[in-house]
Amino acid sequence: MQRTRPAALVAACAAGALLLAGCTSDTGGRRAQERAEQAAAAGRADTPRITVALITHGAPGDTFWDTVRKGAEQAAAKDNAELIYAGDPAASEQAALIENAVDQDVDGIALTMPDPEALSAAIDRAHAAGIPVVGLNAGLPAWQDAGLLSYFGQDESVTGRAFGDRLNDLDARHGVCVVHEQGNVSQEQRCSGVAETFEGELETLYVDGTDMPSVRSTVEARLRQDDSIDYVVALGAPFALAAVGSVADAGSDAGIATFDLNPELATAIRDGDIAFAVDQQPYLQGYLAIDALWLHRFNGNVSGGGEEPVLTGPAFVDRDSVEDIADYIENGTR
Known part of the structure; x- marks a missing residue:
């Protein structure tokens, strides 16, 4: 909902009223406050306030989820919605x-x-309560079977295959794909996709992503x-950055490439410590899901028509x- 001209006009009026209030009456001050509040609300949906939840498998300290959440918060502010955020890497939690x-x-x-199977009963309960559910980031193969309205993310298998091609361009011959959440279908898809196109040898190494040391x-x-x-091959920015230390400590000449970004990783790319990263636009995932x-709710829209992921x-x-x-990464929106 675009209100650029009215917003500017209200803001100008509010500013003028505030100046006038300084030399007139309390009534003028109240009017100025009202106009300032109107200016602050400009651009926000005028639909009734709603409450939405964003629930992820994000682990504490993983900056990727800060970016997802930031996008969701921006959409919620625009949509006059209260956002409840919660995350836990354990499927049961x-x-x-x-x-x-x-x-x-x-x-x-x-x-x-x-882990679609572990969440199916809880999702079914949401459906039974008449609560619409959309998916993002993880679970692309199962989103329709789970009855979700829409899905926002990247195709991990396609991305993995493109990743393998990039490794071939770098003349890599022996890679290790580091899975930091065992049982996460998206991470397994990434490694499998890389293996499909990578012409060298690729092995999988499982690590505890909740314990960075x-x-x-x-x-x-x-x-x-x-x-x-x-x-x-790292599957997240913090793990790629940890691998920089691993390579140094081992005295290895191995290169590092990764899925996902954060500001520290962008610096590592600039410095040549990381060869490349995949950007799946997590801010956009959070924003689109909440929007x-x-x-x-208010217009009956279904993104992707319920048939195709976005x-x-x-x-x-x-x-x-x-x-x-670089500027978007620093702002925490890429």
Whole structure:
């Protein structure tokens, strides 16, 4: 809903009223305050206020989810919605968070599905309560079977295959794909996709993504065991940054490439410590998911028509292209 001209006019009026209030009466001051409040609300939906929940499998300290949440918060502010955010990497706990949202009688739920089967009962309960549910980020193969209205994210298999092609361009011969959430279908899809097109050898290494020192030491140990490994494939920015330390500690010449971005990783790309990263636009995922719930509630819209996912990636970021989006990365919107 665009209100550029009225917003500017109200803002100007509010400013003028505030100046006038300084030399007139309390009535003028109240009017100025009212106009200032109107200016602050400009651009916000005038629909009744609703409450929506965003429930992810995000682990504490993983900056990726800060970006998803920021997008969701921006959409909620625009849509006059209260946003409840919660996340837990354990599937059973994520299911409990969905149940809690149902108990709170929210108006819509946006969620990730790293383990669709473990979340199915909680999602069914939301459907039974008449609460619309959309998916984002994880669970692309299962979103329709789960009865979700829409899905926002990237096709992990397609992205993995493109990633493998990039490794071939770098003449990589032996890679290790580091899975930081065992059982997460999206991460398994990424590694499988890489393996489909990568012409070298690719092995999978499982690490505990909730323990970053352990991630660093586990990757280091594998590099020490086999000096033929020439590329570490990370599935998230914090884990790629940990791998920079692993490579240094092991005295390895292995390169590092990763899925996902954050400001520190952008710096590592600039410095040449990371070869490239996949940008799946997590801010956009959070924003679109919450906006879709509002659009469905007040206009009956279904993004993708309920038949196709809305793809937000992939795009590749390397030393040549990182400056093009550097400001957005620093702002926490890419």
